[in-house]
Amino acid sequence: DVKVTQSSRYLVKRTGEKVFLECVQDMDHENMFWYRQDPGLGLRLIYFSYDVKMKEKGDIPEGYSVSREKKERFSLILESASTNQTSMYLCASSSRQTNQPQHFGDGTRLSIL
Amino acid sequence: DAKTTQPPSMDCAEGRAANLPCNHSTISGNEYVYWYRQIHSQGPQYIIHGLKNNETNEMASLIITEDRKSSTLILPHATLRDTAVYYCIVRASQGGKLIFGQGTELSVKP
Numbered sequence: 001d002v003k004v005t006q007s008s009r010y011l012v013k014r015t016g017e018k019v020f021l022e023c024v025q026d027m028d029h030e031n032m033f034w035y036r037q038d039p040g041l042g043l044r045l046i047y048f049s050y051d052v053k054m055k056e057k058g059d060i061p062e063g064y065s066v067s068r069e070k071k072e073r074f075s076l077i078l079e080s081a082s083t084n085q086t087s088m089y090l091c092a093s094s095s096r097q098t099n100q101p102q103h104f105g106d107g108t109r110l111s112i113l
Numbered sequence: 114d115a116k117t118t119q120p121p122s123m124d125c126a127e128g129r130a131a132n133l134p135c136n137h138s139t140i141s142g143n144e145y146v147y148w149y150r151q152i153h154s155q156g157p158q159y160i161i162h163g164l165k166n167n168e169t170n171e172m173a174s175l176i177i178t179e180d181r182k183s184s185t186l187i188l189p190h191a192t193l194r195d196t197a198v199y200y201c202i203v204r205a206s207q208g209g210k211l212i213f214g215q216g217t218e219l220s221v222k223p
Contacts, residue, residue, distance in 0.1 A: 004156075033210070043157075045210035058210060090156050092211075099145050099164070102211055104156035 003027070006091050006105040014113055019078040021108050023091030029103075030096040032074035034058075034066065036087040037107070043090070049074055050096075081112045117201045122218045125195075131188040133217050135201030138182040143205045146177060148186045149213070150197040157200070157213070160186065191221045 007022035025032065033048040035058075045058030047066040055066050063085060067075040074093075078085055088109050092102040118136040125131040137146065147162040161168055161175045163184075168175045174187040188195055200216040 035210075043211060043213050048210070092156075098205065099162070101147055101149075101159040101162055103159055107154075107156045109154070 004105040021076040025093040029093035033092040131191040133186040152197040
């Protein structure tokens with residue numbers, strides 16, 4: 001089975017802090033994604049990556065950056081956390097084969113105080 | 114991606130089959146039907162996908178009509194742990210962002 005592991009289920013940080021969210025997948029997937037999910041707004045794509053050291057902006061990249069130094073790991077960075085970044089963050093991965101599904105981690109519920 | 118329509122909510126008795134419908138009348142020839150579910154406070158879970166043939170795996174069965182304009186996800190023996198929001202997504206590939214609609218909130222009752 002595909003396993004996508006996010007480093008924390010719950011995280012509390014303070015405004016202005018630099019925050020790192022880590023995601024690791026064990027299926028040798030080329031594609032990795034970071035979404036946030038908020039009530040009434042559904043899933044919104046922040047960044048994605050099709051390969052090591054590659055990154056593409058999604059719909060809401062402002063205030064975030066990403067790092068993909070190894071194929072299995074995709075990190076999301078909040079450069080200077082703000083209260084409007086309080087959210088559920090979801091990592092997903094998928095194979096490069098076009099019809100293969102995305103598989104998600106359990107999510108990190110991040111609160112910025 | 115083709116638009117999908119699902120009922121907002123459904124109930125099912127524990128142990129009975131849950132049949133969740135999805136309409137996708139504008140589906141294109143190269144678009145697949147994917148089903149995911151999300152249990153409260155967890156990440157979305159992939160269930161099954163298909164192009165035009167019926168599919169079955171350890172979790173569910175997917176029945177796609179011959180004209181491909183609608184499909185049904187079947188959970189053969191629903192349990193309380195199947196209570197979740199179920200999403201039907203139609204797209205040609207999974208390489209880009211997923212767009213989850215409102216989904217169907219399935220409540221499995223004892």
